[in-house]
Amino acid sequence: MRLKRRSEDGFNMSFLDVMACGLGAIILIFILVDFHAFQPEPTDESNKLQQELNAAARQREQLQKSIDEINEKIALESSTQQDTRHAQTDSNSSQSKLLQQISTELAVVADLEQQLAAIARLPVPDANVQLSGTGQQNYLTGLKVEGQEIGILLDKSASMLGDNLLEILRFMALPDNQKISQRKWQRTRRAGQWLLARAPQNAKITMVAFSEDAIVLGNRAASSPQVADSMAAIVRDMGKIIPQGGTNLQLGLQKLREVHPQVKDVYIITDGLPTLGDGLGARCRGVLTSKKTISSQCRQELLLETVKRAGQGLRVNVILLPLEGDPYASAMYWSWTQVTGGTFLAPAAEWP
Structure with a gap:
């Protein structure tokens, strides 16, 4: 049997499928397209x-x-x-x-x-003069007061008032009662008392204070072995001394030799080289110059001349309370004591 051919419609299902695929392709193209090219230009506000x-x-x-x-x-x-x-x-x-x-x-x-x-x-058994204070007598000084014929020379010149020139000039203008209360002079007196306190009991002692002149202190203790009364008299006379004038060590030694010819051990308490004495040349005596002061070199020459005139047979010991501006004093006094077999002492400020 022969089949009849059906008439076809122009808009069938296949046509619709093709159209859907095309539409999808167009949509896909729009999705993939860069939309930035189509964006509007930025405005001032956005900038x-x-x-x-x-x-x-x-x-x-x-x-x-x-x-x-x-x-x-x-x-x-x-x-x-x-x-x-x-x-x-x-x-x-x-x-x-x-x-x-x-x-x-x-x-x-x-x-x-x-x-x-x-x-x-x-109490110290061998002390002739008791010193006040706390333990001053017990310092280890290396200086021993010994001998049977003892002479003590105490410098009482104006320089014993102070440690430098300015102090000395200022203290020289003070009344006498204030001069003797100055620290350096009080220390000088205590050094003298220290020597008296340490001297042997049976020794003959003479103390001479010197400056531009020389005076014997006490009751001429050299005439006989010292006793308590003579020691007290020396200490009492030391308390009356007013430091003044220049330093004439020659005159002190001469006076000591006069009143105590048998003296063997000499103890000198001073602060520097002498400024007065005999035996110097014209230059140092000031004959050729109008200067009233003495130079350091002349003071050294003066000490050498003093040593010559002191004579032989003395054992010299020196307690030096140094004065500023006198640098050669220590060396020269030390040399003198070494030659004679004595002791040189430049003690600490708190001694004795």
Whole structure:
């Protein structure tokens, strides 16, 4: 049987499928197309907003950087404070230990001072003159007062008032009662008393005070072995001396030789080279110049001349209370004492 052919419609299902695929392709093309090309041109307002956003971003970065720096500083300060606390703790510990050591040493020193004071209060069997104070007699000086024929020369010139020229000039203008209270002169007198206190009991002692003149102190103790009354008389006469004038050591030695010809051991208390005496040349005597002062070289020559005139057979000991501006005194007096077998002493400021 022959089949009848059906008439076909122009819009069948296949045609619709083709049309759907084409539409999908067009949509896909629109999706893939870069729409930026079709975007509108940016306006001034959008540019301004973008600039503000960029500025805000930069500011945010700067703020973040500042915050990081602040955090670093805080961390560093915390570490420093911690180190400081540790150091302070160590320092406090060291200070506590040091204070404890100082306290211990002070206690030891106080105990020694008490012992020394107790010793000083004990009577000294061989002391002719007792000295006041705490332990001054117990200094180790290396100077021993010995011999049977003893002479003591005490410098009473104006220079014994002070340690330098300005002090001497100022003190020379004071009344006599203030001159004798000056520290250096008080020390000089105590040095003389120290020698008297340490002299042997059976020795003959003569003390001569010298400056531009020379006077014998006491009751001519050289005539017989010293006794308590003669020692007290010497000390009493020392208290009446007013320091003044130049230093004539030759005159002091001459006076000592006159009143005590048998003298063997001489103890000189002075502060420098002599300024007056005989035997100098015309230059040092001031014949060729109008100067009233004496140079250091002339003072050295004057001491050498004094040593020559002192004669032989003396053992010379010197207690020097140094005067500023007289640098050769120590060396020359030391040489003199060494040649004669004596002792040279330049004591500390608190002696005797």
